[in-house]
Amino acid sequence: MKVLVPVKRVVDANVKVRVKPDNSGIDLSNVKMAVNPFCEIAIEEAVRLKEAGTATEVVAISVGASACQEQLRTCLALGADRAILVETDVDVQPLGIAKALAALQAKEEAELVIFGKQSIDGDNSQTGQMFAQLTGMSQGTFASEVAIDGGKVQVTREIDGGLQTIKISLPAVVTTDLRLNEPRYASLPNIMKAKKKSLDTVTADELGVDLTPSVEVVAVNPPAERAAGITVDSVEALVDKLKNEAKVIS
Amino acid sequence: MSASQADLLTALGQAIPAAQTSTEPAMLNQYGCDWTRAYEVAPAAVVFPKTEAEVVALVRQANAEDFKLVPSGGRTGLSGGAVASQGEVVVSFDKMNAISGFNAVDRLVTCEAGVVTANLQAFAQEQGLFYPVDFASSGSSHIGGNIATNAGGIKVIRYGLTRDWVAGLRVVTGTGELLTLNSGLVKNATGYDLRHLMIGSEGSLGLIVSADIKLAPAPEPQNVMVLGVPKLTDLLSVLTAFQQRLTVSAFEFFSDLCLRKVLAHRDLTAPLQQACEFYALVEFDESNLEAASDAFAFAMDQGWVVDGVVSQSEAQAASLWALREGISESIAADTPYKNDLAVRVSDVPEFLEAVQAEVVSNYPDFDVCWYGHIGDGNLHLNILKPKDLSVAEFVQRCEAMNPSIFAQVQQRNGSISAEHGVGLVKRDYLGYSRSAGELALMQGLKQLFDPNSVLNPGKLLR
Ligand SMILES: Cc1cc2nc3c(=O)[nH]c(=O)nc-3n(C[C@H](O)[C@H](O)[C@H](O)COP(=O)(O)OP(=O)(O)OC[C@H]3O[C@@H](n4cnc5c(N)ncnc54)[C@H](O)[C@@H]3O)c2cc1C
Numbered sequence: 194m195k196v197l198v199p200v201k202r203v204v205d206a207n208v209k210v211r212v213k214p215d216n217s218g219i220d221l222s223n224v225k226m227a228v229n230p231f232c233e234i235a236i237e238e239a240v241r242l243k244e245a246g247t248a249t250e251v252v253a254i255s256v257g258a259s260a261c262q263e264q265l266r267t268c269l270a271l272g273a274d275r276a277i278l279v280e281t282d283v284d285v286q287p288l289g290i291a292k293a294l295a296a297l298q299a300k301e302e303a304e305l306v307i308f309g310k311q312s313i314d315g316d317n318s319q320t321g322q323m324f325a326q327l328t329g330m331s332q333g334t335f336a337s338e339v340a341i342d343g344g345k346v347q348v349t350r351e352i353d354g355g356l357q358t359i360k361i362s363l364p365a366v367v368t369t370d371l372r373l374n375e376p377r378y379a380s381l382p383n384i385m386k387a388k389k390k391s392l393d394t395v396t397a398d399e400l401g402v403d404l405t406p407s408v409e410v411v412a413v414n415p416p417a418e419r420a421a422g423i424t425v426d427s428v429e430a431l432v433d434k435l436k437n438e439a440k441v442i443s
Numbered sequence: 444m445s446a447s448q449a450d451l452l453t454a455l456g457q458a459i460p461a462a463q464t465s466t467e468p469a470m471l472n473q474y475g476c477d478w479t480r481a482y483e484v485a486p487a488a489v490v491f492p493k494t495e496a497e498v499v500a501l502v503r504q505a506n507a508e509d510f511k512l513v514p515s516g517g518r519t520g521l522s523g524g525a526v527a528s529q530g531e532v533v534v535s536f537d538k539m540n541a542i543s544g545f546n547a548v549d550r551l552v553t554c555e556a557g558v559v560t561a562n563l564q565a566f567a568q569e570q571g572l573f574y575p576v577d578f579a580s581s582g583s584s585h586i587g588g589n590i591a592t593n594a595g596g597i598k599v600i601r602y603g604l605t606r607d608w609v610a611g612l613r614v615v616t617g618t619g620e621l622l623t624l625n626s627g628l629v630k631n632a633t634g635y636d637l638r639h640l641m642i643g644s645e646g647s648l649g650l651i652v653s654a655d656i657k658l659a660p661a662p663e664p665q666n667v668m669v670l671g672v673p674k675l676t677d678l679l680s681v682l683t684a685f686q687q688r689l690t691v692s693a694f695e696f697f698s699d700l701c702l703r704k705v706l707a708h709r710d711l712t713a714p715l716q717q718a719c720e721f722y723a724l725v726e727f728d729e730s731n732l733e734a735a736s737d738a739f740a741f742a743m744d745q746g747w748v749v750d751g752v753v754s755q756s757e758a759q760a761a762s763l764w765a766l767r768e769g770i771s772e773s774i775a776a777d778t779p780y781k782n783d784l785a786v787r788v789s790d791v792p793e794f795l796e797a798v799q800a801e802v803v804s805n806y807p808d809f810d811v812c813w814y815g816h817i818g819d820g821n822l823h824l825n826i827l828k829p830k831d832l833s834v835a836e837f838v839q840r841c842e843a844m845n846p847s848i849f850a851q852v853q854q855r856n857g858s859i860s861a862e863h864g865v866g867l868v869k870r871d872y873l874g875y876s877r878s879a880g881e882l883a884l885m886q887g888l889k890q891l892f893d894p895n896s897v898l899n900p901g902k903l904l905r
Contacts, residue, residue, distance in 0.1 A: 205664070207757030225664035225729065227756040267755050378714055378752035378759060381668065381739050 194341070194363075196239045196248045197303040198273065199294055199324075200232035200255050202264045203314040216412045219314075228264045231309025233271075234369040237376040238339060239307050240272035247341050248305070250274050254297060256290045256404075258282055262392060269387035270379040276392045281404050283397075287315075289404035291323035296400040298328055303364065305346070310335050310368040321368040331361035337372040451487055454508040455532065458500035463491045463538070474535055475513075475527040477520035478580075481838065482867060486513065486527035491538040495613065495621060495652045501534060502650065503619035505897040512897055514646035516588025517559065519580035521781060522866030524592065524645045524902050531900075534650065536587050542566050543653070550658045551610055551627050556587025556651045563656065572658035575602035579768040587651045593643035595862035597768075600818040601692045602659065604862070606642045611655035614641050616648065617893025627655040640888070645864050646899040648892040663728040665692060667760040668735065670742070670751040671719030672696075676792040677747040681723055682818055684742045689734040693726040694818030701770045701812045708773035714763060715750045723748075723817075724767050726760075770814050777827035778834055779812065780841035784852055785861035788820040795822060797851050802826065805844050821861040824848075849875040865903045873904075 204210055205225040213220045228236070242248035253268035255261040256279040265276035279293045298306065308321035325332035333339075333348030337356065340347040341363075350357045351370045397404045425431045435442045448466070455464050465471075466488050475484040487510070492498045505512050511531040518525050527533050536557035544553035550572060554563060560574075560581040567574040576589065578596035588594075589605045590612070602608075611626040624638035625631055641649055672678050678696055685691050699718050706713060714722075727735050732753075742748045754760035786794045795813065802811050808829055815823040828837040849859050853875045860869045860876070873882065882904075889896070889904055 205757045207761070208664075223663065225757055230756070230758075233755075375712065378669075378763070379755050380716075381670075381736065381751035381753055382743070384736065384753065385740060 195303040235307040270384040287319035295327040325366040332366040477525040489533040516585035522864040524866030614649035689731040697814035779825040786857035
C-alpha cells in the first residue's frame with residue numbers, strides 16, 4: 194500500500210509571532226520554521242504503518258517555496274521513502290494545495306493519504322477535506338486512532354464531546370488529531386542516509402494546476418493586549434471588584 | 444515573646460516599618476533556608492525591605508544592637524548560604540523586585556536585587572535582546588542571589604558567568620555604607636574593581652541592592668542534539684569535534700542512570716533507540732546545522748558516538764533540554780549528596796574516572812549520578828541514598844569520603860565548588876582549593892568590609 198503525506202512548512206509552534214507594522218501579515222525574518230505539528234503526526238503514522246508492514250512506500254509532499262525542501266528532508270529522515278516538492282512562490286491557500294495534490298494523486302494512485310487536521314498558521318482545516326472531494330476518496334477526519342483492515346480503514350474521530358468510530362473504504366483520506374501518536378526525534382544517522390533519498394521538484398504548470406489565491410488577506414491584527422492585573426488590599430475590596438467590575442459573582 | 448525578642452523587634456522597628464517584619468513560624472521556616480535541608484532553620488525574624496534606605500538602616504541597626512543578618516534571595520542556593528540557624532534576621536529581597544531602568548544605547552537594564560532571573564530574561568526578550576545566564580532554577584532565583592554566588596548554568600561555554608554581565612552594582616557594606624561600583628562603565632581603569640570582589644562573595648561583604656546588567660543581542664533560533672557516547676573519555680573528543688567546526692551555545696552531559704531517573708519522573712520517552720552509557724547535549728545556532736552535522740558524522744566515523752537525534756522544532760528542543768534540566772528534580776527523592784567539582788576541561792575524563800573509582804571502591808552499594816556542564820570542566824557528582832539507609836548515616840558516610848575526593852581535586856588545582864558557592868556546605872573544605880595565604884587575605888577583606896561580622900557570619904569563612 195502506498196501512502197502519501199502532504200506536509201506544510203510553518204512558523205514553529207513555540208515562536209511568539211509578531212505582526213508586520215503595516216498589518217499585511219506576520220514578520221517571518223529570523224523566525225524558526227518547522228514541519229506543521231499535525232503533519233509531523235501524519236508522517237509518524239505513515240512510517241509506523243510501514244514499519245508494521247502495512248504500507249510499502251511513504252511519499253512526503255509539500256506545496257510551497259524552495260525552502261520547503263528543508264521540511265521534506267526532515268520527513269525523509271523520519272522514514273519517508275521519497276519526497277516531492279511542488280515548487281511555487283505563490284502564497285498558497287487550501288484550495289490551490291488540494292488541487293496540486295489531487296493532480297499528483299492522479300499519477301501516484303496512493304491508497305491512503307494522511308493529512309494533518311489543520312496547519313497552525315492559517316488554522317483552516319480545509320485541505321484534506323477539499324482533496325477528498327476533488328479525488329472522490331472517502332475521508333476520516335480528526336483521527337486519534339487508525340486501523341487498516343483489508344480494504345477498510347477504521348478511524349476513531351475526536352468530535353465535540355466524545356469519540357466517534359467510523360469504517361471507510363480505501364482509497365481514503367485521513368486527517369490526524371493531536372493524540373494519534375507521539376512523533377519520534379529525527380535520528381542523525383537517518384538524516385545522513387536521507388541525503389541519498391530522492392527529492393523531486395515539479396511546478397504547478399507541469400501539473401496543470403492554477404495556484405492563484407482565491408481569498409485576499411485584507412489585514413492581520415494581533416489580539417488585543419490584556420490589561421495588567423492589580424493587587425487589592427483586602428478581601429472586601431476583592432469581592433467588591435469581582436461583583437461590580439468583573440461582574441463574575443453576584 | 445521573650446524579652447530579647449521584644450528588644451529585637453523594637454530595634455528592627457527603627458529601621459523598617461513593622462508591617463515588613465515577620466516572626467510567624469511558617470514565615471521563619473520558609474525564609475530561613477535555601478534548597479539545602481541538612482541544617483537547622485532558626486531565624487529570629489524575617490524582614491522585607493523595600494528601599495535602599497531601609498537596607499542601610501537595617502545594617503546600621505545590626506551594628507548598633509548586635510544582631511546578625513542573613514541575606515536571602517530566591518533561596519535556591521545549594522550551599523546553605525542563605526540558611527539562618529543561629530537566631531539571625533533574614534533580609535529577604537522579595538519586595539525589592541523592580542526593573543527600574545533600561546537604556547537601549549548602553550544595552551543596560553537596572554534591576555533591584557530581588558528581580559527573579561526569569562523575569563529579567565523575559566524583559567530582555569521584550570526588548571529584542573537576551574540575558575544569557577540560565578539554569579533550571581531561574582524561575583525562582585534572584586538576580587541578587589545570582590550575583591552573590593556568581594551563578595553559571597547551561598550557557599557558560601558561550602556566554603560566560605553572571606560576572607560577565609554585571610556592569611555596575613549598588614551595595615551596602617557591613618558598616619552600612621552605600622557604595623556605587625562601576626555604574627555601567629565599559630572601561631574603568633581606576634584601580635581595584637570592588638564590583639568583582641562583591642560578585643561571588645555570598646553576602647559576606649555587602650548586601651547587593653541593585654545591579655546594572657548588560658544584555659546580549661538576541662540569538663538565532665537554536666537547535667539541540669542529544670548524542671549517545673559509550674565511553675566517558677570520548678566525550679571531550681566529541682566536544683572538540685564540534686568546537687573545531689562551530690560555536691556551541693551549550694555542551695552538557697549526563698549518565699544513563701540520570702536519564703532513567705528523568706524518564707521515570709517526567710514520563711518522557713527516551714531520545715535514542717538504544718540506551719548508551721553517557722549522553723552529550725549540544726546546542727547551537729540553527730544556521731550551523733550543516734557544520735554540526737559534519738561534526739556528528741566525524742565523531743561517528745571515529746566511533747566516539749553511536750547514535751544521535753536533532754530537534755526539528757522548538758518544542759522538541761525543549762523536550763530534549765528537559766532530559767538534562769529535569770535531572771536535579773528527578774533525583775531529589777533519593778536525597779542526593781551533591782558535589783559540584785571543577786577541573787580544567789582537558790583533565791575531566793581522567794579526573795572523573797579517578798573519582799568514580801574512589802566512590803565505587805569505598806561504597807559499592809551507592810548509586811552515582813554524573814551530569815553537568817562538561818564543556819566548562821564542571822561536574823555534578825550526585826550520590827544517591829540507598830532506600831534502607833538513614834539520612835544521617837548516609838550523609839556521614841558521604842562526608843567521610845569527601846577528603847579523598849577533594850584530594851583528587853586538589854592534585855589537579857581544581858575547585859571544590861564550581862558554581863554553587865561555599866556557604867556552610869563547603870566552608871570547612873575551602874583549604875583544598877585555596878592556599879593558606881589566600882584564606883588569610885580573604886579573612887582580612889571580611890574584616891575590612893564587615894568589622895563586626897553582622898553579614899552572614901559563619902558562611903564562606905569561619
Ligand atoms: C534545580 C536547581 C538547579 C540549579 N542549577 C544551577 C546551575 O546550573 N548553575 C548555578 O550556578 N547554580 C545552580 N543552582 C544553584 C542556585 O540556583 C544559584 O546558586 C542561584 O544563583 C542562587 O540564587 P538565589 O536568589 O536563589 O540565592 P539564595 O539561595 O537565596 O542565596 C544564595 C547566596 O547569596 C546570598 N544573597 C542572596 N541575595 C543577596 C543579596 N541581595 N545581597 C547579598 N547576598 C545575597 C545569600 O546569603 C546566599 O549566600 C541550581 C539550584 C537548583 C535548585
